[in-house]
Amino acid sequence: MTEVLFYHLQDMTLENVLPPLLEKSLERGWRVVVQSTSEERADALDAHLWTYRDDSFLPHATWRVGDASDQPIVLIAEGGNPNRANVRFLVDNAALPADSDAYERLVLVFNGDDSDALAAARSAWTDCKTRGFEVTYWQADERGRWQRRQ
Template sequence: MTEVLFYHLQDMLLENVLPPLLEKSLERGWRVVVQSTSEERADALDAHLWTYRDDSFLPHTTWRAADAQDQPIVLAVEEGNPNRANVRFLVDSAALPADSHVYDRVVLVFNGEDDSALRAARGAWTDCKSRGFEVTYWQADERGRWQRRE
């Protein structure tokens, strides 16, 4: 069964949150697609993942690369699973893909300070529940550690 995790960002930037989540995914041996809503945003995330920290390396590419199928992380703007990922991250209010059920995990990261992003996340929550997915809600505590909320 697909597990869907909702990560609620408050006073946090995606650029600070996404790399550690991707690192944890790779540590677990997962392949990942990160879907944003524009080529410009995907390109900005691509550049950021190369430089976000001096002592870290996240092997990744964009959907445009000829070897995307061989990469553990692919940044994309459309549906599709170019690297046979078992985890899909949705950022910037990217919609749930029609094939959400094929993933072990879908991680929806949304900006809780943006009303439209909040509405989109609530709609996705309802959609996921109606599909029978296991859904969980995560919010950072005052120290920035993710806590599961009920």
């Protein structure tokens, strides 16, 4: 069964939150696809993941590279699963993919300060519940640690 995690960003940016979540995914041996809503945004995330911290290396590529199928993390702007990922991150209000049930885990990261993002997340939550997926909601506490909320 697909597990769907909803990460509610408030007073934090995707650029700060995404790298540690991707690092944890790699530590668990998962292959990951990160879907945004435009090529420009995927390119911006690509550049950020190379430079977000001086002492880190997060192996990744965009869908454009010839060896995307060999990459542990692939950034995409449309559908598809070029690296046979078992985890899919959806950012910037990217829609649930048609093949959502093909993933072990979907991670929907949304901006709680954006009314459109909230509406999209609520709609995705309802859709996931209707499909029988296990859904959980996560919000950061005052120290920035993710807490599961009811």
